[in-house]
Amino acid sequence: MKTKRKEKKIPQETIRRLALYLRGVRKLTSQGLSIISSNRITKHLNISPDQFRKDLSYFGSLGKRGVGYRLDMLIPHLEKILGVDRECRIIIVGVGKLGSALLAYPGFLNFNFRIVAAFDNDPAKIGKVIEDIKIEDISRINKIVPEFRVHLAILTVPSDSAQIVAEKLVESGIKGILNFAPVNLNLPDNILVLNVDMATELMVLTYFSNKVFDIKGFKS
Amino acid sequence: MKTKRKEKKIPQETIRRLALYLRGVRKLTSQGLSIISSNRITKHLNISPDQFRKDLSYFGSLGKRGVGYRLDMLIPHLEKILGVDRECRIIIVGVGKLGSALLAYPGFLNFNFRIVAAFDNDPAKIGKVIEDIKIEDISRINKIVPEFRVHLAILTVPSDSAQIVAEKLVESGIKGILNFAPVNLNLPDNILVLNVDMATELMVLTYFSNKVFDIKGFKS
C-alpha cells in the first residue's frame, strides 16, 4: 500500500489483528470478565501481548497502567476503529453455490454487516428468494447500490465475468470488493479489493507442509 | 539447523505470490506465448517486475538475460516449488452450506488437489453423495485419513466444534488445515493452519474504505 500521509503509519496487519481482538474480547465479556490484561487477551490468539499493546497504541491509549483494559471501553473502541459501530450494507454478486452459502452465513450480522441484495444473470434464479433476499438481475446493480447506499460487494461470479462485473460495481459507486474469483481485478486505485482464493491457500499449505517434512527428516 | 539446503530466508508472501504467478503464466501460455519477460508477466498482477525476479531468485535462476523466461520451463518450475506437481489429497470436514459449496468447487483440480472424502456428524447427511463424494461420519476420520494418505483438511464446521474436530484431524495425521471457522485453533506447532474469515476481511475493507474517504475528503 502506498499511502503517503504524514500520519503515523499503521501496519496493514494491525487492522486484521484488531478484528481478531474484537472477536476475542467479545468472547471474554460473555464469560463475565470486565477488566483484563494484554496478556490475558492474547493468550489464546497466538499473538504476543506486546503486539497487542503496540497495535492499540496507534489509536491512542485506553488501558490503565498496573490494571489492564476495561472491556466495556475496549469493545466500543475496537468497533469504532474498525467501523463496525455503524451498519454497513453489502451485496452479493453471483448466486452460485458459494454465493448462496455466503447469503446464508450468519456471522456477518455480529459485525453489523447487512446483506441488502443479491444479483445474478441467470434468468432461472432472478426473482427467487433466498434467506429473505430476492435475487435481482445484475443490470439492476446501478439502481440498487445508490438506493441502499451499499458500501461493499462480495463477488462470487465465474472468473470470466469477474472483471466486467467488478467494473459495473465500481461504476455504481461501491467502495470495496471481496473477490472470490481467482483473477486479479484491475480497478481504480481508490477501490479496495481483497482476494480470497482457496486454491492459493491450499498451495501455501502444501508448500509449508512439505517444508516441515524436510526439516523433520520425514518422507512423504 | 537440520536442513541440508542453502538456508536462505524466504518471505511467506513470496509463496503466496508464486501461486499467483502460476495462475498468470498458465493464462499466458493459453494465449500462445512461449517466452516472456518479468515485465509482461506482472503487468496485470499489481506486482512489480523486480518483486517477481526477486521471488524467483530464491529458488535459483531460470530466465535468460536479455530474453526472458521460457514458459515451458517456468510453469513446471513453479509447480514443483509449490508442490502441485504431485497429487495432494484433501478432505472437507463439515458439510453445511459452505462445505457443500467447496465440495463442488472445480478450481481445486487445476492444482492437483483431489477431494477424497467429506465428513459430517449429522445422521441426516451421512451416507448421502455430493459431487461423487460420499459423506462419512466424522468418527471415521481416523480411518480414512491414513488410508488415503490425506495431507490437508478444509474445516467448515461450526465454531463451537472447530477446536475439537481439529484435534481429531491432527490425531489422524493431517499436516495442514484451511480453517473457515472464525476461531483461533490451538494446535501443535508442526500443524499448519490458515484461517479464512469472511467477517474479518469485510472489516478490513470497511476500515480502509473509510480511510479513503478521509484522505479524499469525501463524506459517507
Add this chain to the structure above:
DNA sequence: CCTTGTGAAAACTTTCACAGCT
C-alpha cells in the same frame, strides 16, 4: 538495446526493554 539476477539501501514490522502510572 534488451532483460535477468542480486547485493545493498530503504522501508516496513515486530520485539525488546523500561519508564511511568495504579
Add this chain to the structure above:
DNA sequence: AGCTGTGAAAGTTTTCACAAGG
C-alpha cells in the same frame, strides 16, 4: 508489585540500481 505505552533495536520484506549476458 503489576501492567501499560512507547521509543529504540532487531528483524523482515521490498525497492533500487547496476553488473552481466543474450
